[in-house]
Amino acid sequence: MAGEKQGTLLSRLTTVDRRVIYLLMTLVVAWPMFKLVTLPVLISKEVAGFDREIEALTAGDHVIFAFDYEPDVMAELDPMSRAVMDRLFEKDVEVVALTLYPGGAGIAQPVLESAAREHNKVYGEDYVFLGYNPDWSGTMLRLGESIKATYPADQFGRDTRTMPILADCDSYKDVKLLVSICGSQLTEYWAALAGGRYGQKIVSGNTAVQAVFIYPFYQSGQIKGFLGGLKGAAEYETAIERPAFGVRGMGSQTMGHLLILLFVVIGNLGYLAARRAGTGGSGGVTGGGGRA
Amino acid sequence: MLERTLPILLATVAGLFMAAQFFIPHPAMLRIYNLALDWKQIVFGCTLMLGVVSLIRFHWRKVARRAPGAFYSGVALVSCLATIGTAFFGIETGLYPWLYDRVQAPMQATLFALLAYFVASASYRAFRARSVHATLLLAAGAVVMLGRVPIGDLIGFDAGGERWSLGSLASWILDVPSLAAKRGILIGVGLGMISTSIRIILGIERAYLGQSSGEGQGRS
Amino acid sequence: MQWFDPAKTNILIPTLVFVGLVVGYIITARRGINLFVRHIPGLDAIDEAIGRATEMGKPILYSPGLDEMDQAATVASMNILGRIATKAAGYETRITVPNRDPIVLSVAQEVVRSAYQQAGRPDLYRDDDVFYVTYSQFGYAAAVAGYMVRERPAANFFIGHFYAESLIMAETGQTTGAIQIAGTDSDPQLPFFITSCDYTLIGEELYAASVYLGREPMLLGSLKAQDMAKLLIILYVLGGIVGAFFGVNLDFWSGTSGAGAGG
């Protein structure tokens, strides 16, 4: 009897309506946003590597800052862009910003303008926004030969040949570091085309989905450091002692993860109970290999 | 001749030149290489525009033929032409950037925020430890999920001067087994991409020359 | 030395080796010489799923993914669709194929029609079983999920390149109790398919299954060349480690070309 009741209880649990799950998800993720609970954030070695490369820059060095993402992953990558841009301007590094996505222009402008206002930087001297250029692989290679030929004009049509910031900087040879904040595989191609072919040193900030593929590039030294997902942003914000959206988001992030794990556990308990009670659910297909 | 063999010949010449140029730092080759890259960016700009033009034509046909969903195609058509119109008043300030900041960006971000809900309901109703493999996957996923948030570092103990926690276990998973698996996949993908490139240059791979409808792709 | 950059020798030689492998194996395959490709367990799972759908007298759903015809995963998907449609026609089981791309739609219709002819049942083929849904990523997933709940197919196949919305289809299929087989090279979607489907062809396995079925010389030759390259890589890695013990430094050969090493 007990097995029977336990079976029905759990099987009833797994047939709960989708919208109840959505409501639970909303409440659990939103709740921590109301009460600021900041948890200590330990810094991993890949973020320390990223921080080391940024701190090694000195005033007057040139950096290429690539906004390689679109609004769909803005929530994950904007915190990184803002933190790194702040730090670069604070160190009086000259920022050559660009994007390889058509939607990247609308993302880069607010980040650049708010950081420039805060550190009163002059457009054309301290920073420039070259904007979008079609054909990302061709752009990565062309920048190795001449930045001004790749971008005859900046995002707003101003002639790049007369810009002071680009007077002494026209290819990867003159660029100390390339920062790719990216939501796709473009970081890997920066490492292949700019890093491998032209020897450009690269660090990157990646969405969590993409970060898993950056570990091999970090271990082999092709990428000198990277930030992975919102946790990476939180770690970097902690490293430069400027907690912002990354650190504040950790509470909700934690609750969200716990809820998902709870769902997986309950879902599987229901599944096991149903299987033991012989209702079987969808029949499994036996055998090894990629069998799941 | 003009329709079939000449494009393939152009492909072979362009491909062989670019592959050879990597190894030959001759200034004459470099000038052609730079020009080819500039041409390529202009051509790619046109290809991307073609994608949008065929999208507009696709919706125009649905409206013209009163096909089902014609109203929604009309919405897409009108908003597309209106956005293009606003660009004539400047793309740095005004309505054009406003449409991006206030309409496109938030909706695109929300469309993908939906995925958090789909993952939640799938975690509850679909992700089953149906085999040893799926169980291993879910276990590793759980450790990484807990390890990559601050509480992951709290759950653990200190021994031999080191911190042994869910956080350090998650980092180890990402640094060793996951890295080895993704490296194996990277090598396989790399070899596959190179052999496809070789077939394109030799003119025996022609699928790309066929019709591509230019509908564009989704986000992974 | 303007005609060759010596620092890149360590890339030139592996490039020439691999080009030689690819060209060599494609020529061999074109001459019809039988090149061995191992058995792909995934194909047995596909046959079992078709058998199960036939027992239950329910239709089969086959989604060829969201990419266009020039993508490798979509080409592989068409090969596998051909085999599934031939088997389904033999068992007189209905197969429905929702599409997101108009070009893939026309190819899929052609593949299914010739599969029915091959099985000797041209009369069973219905053009509107292979239909166009929408170009919208989420619209497609929602429409396919709706079809699953209404028609309750006994077997769902997700074979091709998928994006973030594949979760909606795999979850709905799982809740309707259908047996599900997935095959994709899109890495972000593989974890979700593995945990919500009964069998998953992972990345290159999908291409190998297509080559195993289609035996198309160009793809068969490439697959064999890539296999040989993997063998060389494994031997090189083992040799490199053993060599490192005895102080043999292989750094020059492992791609740290002059330009790339510093940076």
Add this chain to the structure above:
Amino acid sequence: MSHDPSVWVTALLTLAIFSFLWRENPVFRFAEHLLVGVSAGYYVVQYFYSGIVKKLIVPVRQDPGTNWPLIFGGALGILMFARLFRRLSWAARYPVAFYVSSAAGYFIPSVLEANVLKQIGGTVTAPGTAMAAGTLPVVSSALLVLGVIAVLVYFFFSVEHRGPVGSLSRVGILYLMVGFGASFGYTVMGRITLLLGRFQFLLGDWLGLI
């Protein structure tokens, strides 16, 4: 509660997209098609402005003497539009052949270096560098090398997976599953952050509750 009409426009459109959670409905479909239209319009302007104006018109006008050859690139680009007319669509094969094959050309050496050679280099040197760091790193580096080899064997199709090759392949699939587990964990993390971002807007900028 914000009084800025722009914030209200964004908030309503955000809720229209979230309505998909209840079920697929006309409001969602309207918002989705509005998004498709606005983004198509926004993108085509960026493509034209950066592909034609900045890469063709500006450089030719800046320095016609040296940049005139770019005009041939423009001509090749115009050929792409031949694809809109069924009879002429063969002409579009020239620009497509040019940009696909030239990319294939420069990808071969660079992808070989970055995806294959450097990855092998990192694997071969791992045990050496781990030697100095103590026992756990040495064990880890051995597991790393074993993993790379086992995964390559799993994707090896020229030999039946029986005997030693079979067992190595079964080790490979275990590594792959841990790798997919890590992807699963990180993907969930990413999705939740995206939701967090929308709540930040709705609860903060719009309703002013946080």
